Amino acid sequence: MANGPTFFDAQSAVRIANAVRKVEIGDRSEKPLEFDVVLPQQQRKTFRVATFTGAWSINSTKTVTFKYQTATPNTANALNLFAAVPAPSGSGDCAIAREGTAWFLIAAVCS
Secondary structure: OOOOOOOOOHHHHHHHHHHHHHHHOOOOOOOOOOOOOOOOHHHOOEEEEEEEOOOEOOOEEEEEEEOOOOOOOOEEEEEEOOOOEOOOOOOEEEEEEEEOOEEEEEEEEOO
16 A cells, blocks of 8 residues: 555546546435455355264264365364264265354265
8 A cells, every 4th residue: 555645647537536426426225335244264154075983873973084185183073963874884974064163964974
């Protein structure tokens, strides 16, 4: 940002004046501009694919490992609210979503 005064040539001044006049005489019944609120990163809803091991009962929390992410932290504790999940033969895949700071199980596949 410049610290000194800003200078406009005649063409710029006319363009700015015309824009101001257009807004000032515009339709007053128009709805004003609205902008979406941008949530801080930690509050955004997030969807991730992960793996888990062992059975996962309703209302229990399990530590899952994010797929395709090797840098730590690459785990999360997710809560299962909806359906009992039987133990997979090895590790199972799951989809989790974050609401606020809590992770929740969305779906799980046991093979």
